[in-house]
Amino acid sequence: MWTEAVAARLSITGSAKAVFRSLVLDGPSTRPNMGSALGLSRPTMSAAIAELENLGYVEMIGAVRGPLGRSASQYRVGPQAGHVMAVDAGSTSIRLRVSTLDRRLLYSHVHRLPMRQFEVSAEVSRAVAAEVAAALAATLPEWGPLSTLGIAVPTRVVGPDGDAEASRQNVVFTAFTPPQQTTVLLENNVNCAAVAEMHYGAAQGEETFSYVQIGLKIGMGLVLGGQLIRGRYGAAGEIGHLAFPFAPGTEPRPGEVEHYLGTEALMARVHADWSPDDGAPPLDTTELLLMAGNGGVGAQRHVAKHAADIGAIVASCVSVVDPGVVVLGGGFGSSPLLLPGVSDTVRRLSYSAEVRSSDLGSDATVLGIERLAMERGLLLALGETI
DSSP, X not given: OOOHHHHHHHTOOHHHHHHHHHHHHHOOEEHHXXXXXXXXXXHHHHHHXXXXXXXXXXXXXXXXXXXXXXXXXXXXXXXXXXXXXXEEEOSSEEEEEEEETTOOEEEEEEEEOSSOOSSOOHHHHHHHHHHHHXXXXXXXXXXXXXXXXXXXXXXXXXXXXXOHHHHTGGGGGSSOOOOTTOEEEEEEHHHHHHHHHHHHSTTTTOSSEEEEEESSSEEEEEEETTEEEOOTTSOTTOGGGOOBOOSTTOOOBTTHHHHHHSHHHHHHHXXXXXXXXXXXXXXXXXXXXXXXXXXXXXXXXXXXXXXHHHHHHHHHHHHHHOOSEEEEESTTTTOGGGHHHHHHHHHHHSSOOEEEEOSSGGGHHXXXXXXXXXXXXXXXXXXXXX
């Protein structure tokens, strides 16, 4: 429906758009600083700020004193620009964040699932519905309208012309109906983590890198030339679906790599091969890593073997895409204890690549979908084509 609000967004001047983008992407600033950075004159800056203030897109938050002792008004994104909600519909937990377009956190919550979910399920959908409902109930008027809801799912995500039933991406909506008049953005969870590492984490400043997640499931997010690569069918980076193993007398099976490298299979191997001389076996990967960090010989042996296995898969990825930098993440993969073994194996089996541990840990995915939702919200606020 054509409304005055839509008409106003479509008529925003180019200079006002530039100022608004600066406030969204770079945070609060003064008119002199923005004018200098954007190459806008003082009258143009004044007109742009006035235009955005009339829309409720900016608000003054005080004054800062410059080097010559003069004070300048400081501005930030205003509430009428809208806010975003980001949901990580994960295998072990649901993480939710509500934030402004310039990433001021308004609300957050983590819900631990009672049982691990190897794929998107009705239980995950019900948990997402409950968490979103709680966030909506906590919404305050000064937050402005909800612009975009971003949901990260542990499956490939196809576009409007793809087979959404085959990808299982819409299972997240089994028991959950998104709020009306809100743009919904779906994205693969590992891709989201790669986005977060690029903007906030271990891959900052890198235009080409890969992010490899190792947890209950495994996957890869690939960024080439600053662009997230999704592939024709949303399956770029789905290394968990590699056929495995390759050896005489064996037949490769699709997706077997994920089953072998996932944490459930790892712990099964640990328990099957645990020596009584090493004491009681660890209950889970968290305890395994803790024991290894404390010098437990048996735990260190299993961590070293798993690091070498991960390194072999990473080396294969390096051979295919030559990312130069590989960030290890996920509930297990982000442990610094894995880094030496993975790096040594990659160096031995493939081309040169710097392997780094994630800076963001378990928050990577929700921070990435939040970033993508903010970028979508920015376009919507300016009335620009998506």
